[in-house]
Amino acid sequence: MGTVAGVGYSTHRNPTVAGKEAASKALKQAGIDVPDFVMVFTTVGYNQQALIKSIREATSEAPLSGCSGEGVITHNTGDETNFGVTVMVIKSDDMRFEHAYIEDISKKSDMAGKDLADSIKPYLSSDNIACFIFADGLVFNSNPFMEAFEKTIEKPLPIFGGLAADNWASEKTYQYHNDMVFSEGISCVLMSGRGNVAWGINHGCVPVGTKRTITKSKDNVIYEFDGIPALTALRDYSDDDWETQWNKTSLNLCLGFKTPESFKEDYEDHIIRYMIRKDDSAGSVQIQSEVHDGDELWIVRRDKELIRNGMQQISRQIKTKIGSAKPKFIMHIECVGRGKVVFREHEKMDLISSLQKDMGEDIPWIGFYSFGEIGPIAKSNCFHNFTAVVVAVYEAGSSEECLDTETAA
Amino acid sequence: MSGHRNSSLDPKDEINNLIEQERLREENETLAQQIKQLVKAEGRLYTYQQELDAQLKEYKELYDLSGKLNNTFDIQTIFGYALEYIMHGLEYERAIFFLRDDDTKEYRVYALDGYYDADEKEKVSKTVINARDPILNPCFDGCEHIIFNQENDNAELIELSEKILMSEYVIYALGSHLQIPAILIAGNSIENAEFFQRVNESVDVLLGIGNLGELLSSAVSNHMSFKMMEKALEREKIAKAKYRGIFENASEGIIQLTPDGAFTSCNNAAADILGYPSPEKMPRQISEVASELQFGDKITSRLLEGLRSGTDIKDLEFDFTKKNGNKHWVLFNTRTIYSGDEIATIDGIILDVSERNEAREALQRAHDELEIRIKERTDELAKANSLLMDEILERTRIEEKLRELSEIDPLTMVCNRRKFFELITLEVEKCKRYNRPLSLIMYDLDNFKKINDEFGHQVGDSVLKTTSGMVSAMIRKVDVFARYGGDEFILLCPETGLSGALTLAERIKGLTEKHNYLGSGKVTMSIGVAELDPQDTVDVFIEKADKALYVAKKKGRNRVEIADADLDAKPAA
Numbered sequence: 009m010g011t012v013a014g015v016g017y018s019t020h021r022n023p024t025v026a027g028k029e030a031a032s033k034a035l036k037q038a039g040i041d042v043p044d045f046v047m048v049f050t051t052v053g054y055n056q057q058a059l060i061k062s063i064r065e066a067t068s069e070a071p072l073s074g075c076s077g078e079g080v081i082t083h084n085t086g087d088e089t090n091f092g093v094t095v096m097v098i099k100s101d102d103m104r105f106e107h108a109y110i111e112d113i114s115k116k117s118d119m120a121g122k123d124l125a126d127s128i129k130p131y132l133s134s135d136n137i138a139c140f141i142f143a144d145g146l147v148f149n150s151n152p153f154m155e156a157f158e159k160t161i162e163k164p165l166p167i168f169g170g171l172a173a174d175n176w177a178s179e180k181t182y183q184y185h186n187d188m189v190f191s192e193g194i195s196c197v198l199m200s201g202r203g204n205v206a207w208g209i210n211h212g213c214v215p216v217g218t219k220r221t222i223t224k225s226k227d228n229v230i231y232e233f234d235g236i237p238a239l240t241a242l243r244d245y246s247d248d249d250w251e252t253q254w255n256k257t258s259l260n261l262c263l264g265f266k267t268p269e270s271f272k273e274d275y276e277d278h279i280i281r282y283m284i285r286k287d288d289s290a291g292s293v294q295i296q297s298e299v300h301d302g303d304e305l306w307i308v309r310r311d312k313e314l315i316r317n318g319m320q321q322i323s324r325q326i327k328t329k330i331g332s333a334k335p336k337f338i339m340h341i342e343c344v345g346r347g348k349v350v351f352r353e354h355e356k357m358d359l360i361s362s363l364q365k366d367m368g369e370d371i372p373w374i375g376f377y378s379f380g381e382i383g384p385i386a387k388s389n390c391f392h393n394f395t396a397v398v399v400a401v402y403e404a405g406s407s408e409e410c411l412d413t414e415t416a417a
Numbered sequence: 418m419s420g421h422r423n424s425s426l427d428p429k430d431e432i433n434n435l436i437e438q439e440r441l442r443e444e445n446e447t448l449a450q451q452i453k454q455l456v457k458a459e460g461r462l463y464t465y466q467q468e469l470d471a472q473l474k475e476y477k478e479l480y481d482l483s484g485k486l487n488n489t490f491d492i493q494t495i496f497g498y499a500l501e502y503i504m505h506g507l508e509y510e511r512a513i514f515f516l517r518d519d520d521t522k523e524y525r526v527y528a529l530d531g532y533y534d535a536d537e538k539e540k541v542s543k544t545v546i547n548a549r550d551p552i553l554n555p556c557f558d559g560c561e562h563i564i565f566n567q568e569n570d571n572a573e574l575i576e577l578s579e580k581i582l583m584s585e586y587v588i589y590a591l592g593s594h595l596q597i598p599a600i601l602i603a604g605n606s607i608e609n610a611e612f613f614q615r616v617n618e619s620v621d622v623l624l625g626i627g628n629l630g631e632l633l634s635s636a637v638s639n640h641m642s643f644k645m646m647e648k649a650l651e652r653e654k655i656a657k658a659k660y661r662g663i664f665e666n667a668s669e670g671i672i673q674l675t676p677d678g679a680f681t682s683c684n685n686a687a688a689d690i691l692g693y694p695s696p697e698k699m700p701r702q703i704s705e706v707a708s709e710l711q712f713g714d715k716i717t718s719r720l721l722e723g724l725r726s727g728t729d730i731k732d733l734e735f736d737f738t739k740k741n742g743n744k745h746w747v748l749f750n751t752r753t754i755y756s757g758d759e760i761a762t763i764d765g766i767i768l769d770v771s772e773r774n775e776a777r778e779a780l781q782r783a784h785d786e787l788e789i790r791i792k793e794r795t796d797e798l799a800k801a802n803s804l805l806m807d808e809i810l811e812r813t814r815i816e817e818k819l820r821e822l823s824e825i826d827p828l829t830m831v832c833n834r835r836k837f838f839e840l841i842t843l844e845v846e847k848c849k850r851y852n853r854p855l856s857l858i859m860y861d862l863d864n865f866k867k868i869n870d871e872f873g874h875q876v877g878d879s880v881l882k883t884t885s886g887m888v889s890a891m892i893r894k895v896d897v898f899a900r901y902g903g904d905e906f907i908l909l910c911p912e913t914g915l916s917g918a919l920t921l922a923e924r925i926k927g928l929t930e931k932h933n934y935l936g937s938g939k940v941t942m943s944i945g946v947a948e949l950d951p952q953d954t955v956d957v958f959i960e961k962a963d964k965a966l967y968v969a970k971k972k973g974r975n976r977v978e979i980a981d982a983d984l985d986a987k988p989a990a
Contacts, residue, residue: 021504021532053612089508090612175612216452245456260460309456350463353470 009098014038027062043097045105048074053090075142075172076111077376101200106131109185121156145171147380150391170341170378206329208322212315214308237291271386282393335400339376478506490643500530556590573940576827585616670767692739776830915948941975
């Protein structure tokens, strides 16, 4: 049998109906009745518990992981509404899907990394392929987490994933593990066996000014650059309503950091960071990775043309890697800042559809719009913002290479 | 490096260089400002894009909905499409359509959709809004919508909120405010409202629900018109079926004609009445029928003129001859149907009145015969009646005579003793009641036996008759004169006191004494007179007179005696 997968999608307003409908469609596409593993991405309008319960019932209570997003992505669909759910079911003789979770990651990201790694350690083996992580985007701090996680598992392992999102309310995101629905946590899947991954990562942002230097910071909070409060420096680029419409402001502007020399050849000049919060009294902004005084940064803006080109680049990268192999499924993590907030609806759909057409229209495709993306650059696992991370899972031996940590990015 | 540059440049170049640097710095600053403006503009552009996309999505879905609604008149389908649009296009959590029940004047839930659990759905589906409910007043006053949210404290709207399980909602009246056949309510529950289209007075909300409402109003109106048309067609179908049944099965002949007399329709009865085997066998023109069946010129002209002019023909009765030679009668009526000023058709009714006429004639004959028989019988009865009347009169006369005979003494023709007692009893009672005087005179002929013995009974009878005849001639009509027995006679005198009675008694005695009786010579009489005392019975009263008579006899006859109170008579003064 190898590996079969199917993806279903529903926008029905009733969570019980929607969950059942999406799961049924996924099972139908996969041609199976009982899956080995289930991945779920949803939006936050639903009664989450009822939704997950119905999916669990429809998938024979197979192990389940996933999270909420600002929108969901599937074949010819980039649905950024409050009511969308995608379900992917997988059944495989070749691959295994072990899953784990942790809760209460707020303010202890390093411990979260260690704890999560400890919980998947029992499943670590020589045939681990990749790890998928879906973390609460409102409380995640990538650097300490990644460092602790990688240190604990003690082996190179490509990590993909995204940060769970809500409907721009920035109030509550959800993570799923079997029957559990929780917030401020991480849901994690370890994929092992005879398989491989190929991926592409691209952001499509461009600097709009000269280099800045951080002059005051702490952890993931930037207080000043070039001796000026961060908010003051950003104010000139923002409309008058920036104080109350921070979400909009922080989408139009983001920060770019120099790509580390170690993998600069495999990536663009800058790694992008989204300013998830601001503090008016301190004049500071908060990002999702740690910074240090003296770090250089650029104010950057999104560029539609670069994004389009970047998507084509992603397709090329993956195809180069997998050759003639046909992916069993594709996971697509897209930043919320690359959806309807920048593209017209038809432009967005063209972008998604073109990529799917390039990769093969009948490939099960699942994804979501995230508050942050995770994907390796060269041999380093990285956290990104304003980025698309597209991961193709294909059968081992069907490509030119079969390396567990090599990337195509 | 700058030192090298400085040493290699002459002052003029250095100045130019500084100027150039300043120019570049200014350009840089200008560029930086432009970039900032560009970033701001880009942000605004993206915001507008989103709004535009949201509106386009709404309008596209509204357009699609419009297309769907144009293809159906079925209200369930219309509401089904609309609910889908409300859920996915307008993004409300819940929506309900109420349809007006014309019988109960209530709006009842006809369709609903959205996220309800089973119990909630059942509860909400039972919601009823009375057409006179005050919450609908704004709708009937011309307001298209009513907004309810947490800022509203209207008690009726809060009550409705609890019934339909929406913490915020918009009511939209479908149709015109004069006739609201349906009501739409869309809104959200309090738990989930943040994920749906919030209900408020914002332009987006009002525009969205307003656009849908207008579209639905039109669709609902079309549905109502369609239903009415369906009903009208059904009624027409039934009417046609009824008409066809009547037309085909009627015993009356029914025809339709054009003004120029051509048949456009004719039932079997019409053909049968006119003597044709079927409508198909009839001529196409009524003039040809008139000719074939010999209606006659006058009738034919009247018929054709009536048809041509559109003048209704009323009760035109005429005879004609069927093809088989039998004569028949028909009664012909027409009614002209106009379309505007033009004659559309002429309806005609033909009644076969042949049997009626025959029956009428037979009835007339029977009537005449009956009249004769009644007259004869009446005469017979009158004659019999006359005879009967004569008989009755005769019988009455006989009975009267018998009655008279029973009361009259046959010899003297005065009252007999029985009649006298009858009358004196009444008179005594009357005189006592009214305290009026009443006297009694009793007499007999002196030595009457001797007259009988000497001159025979015939003479005696004659004496009696003569005497009583003289007395009768002398007394008043009110006096009662009777033969008391043998030669005793008694005379009752009402309103007469003792003196009056004495006077009368003396006159009777004197007249008798003076009369010369044929065959017997002189005759005298003795008389007793009595006046009624209030204590007297009839018998006592008579006895008093009788005793006075006895005394008169005893005292020598031919005299008058008055009765005493102690019954002893005393001589008259």
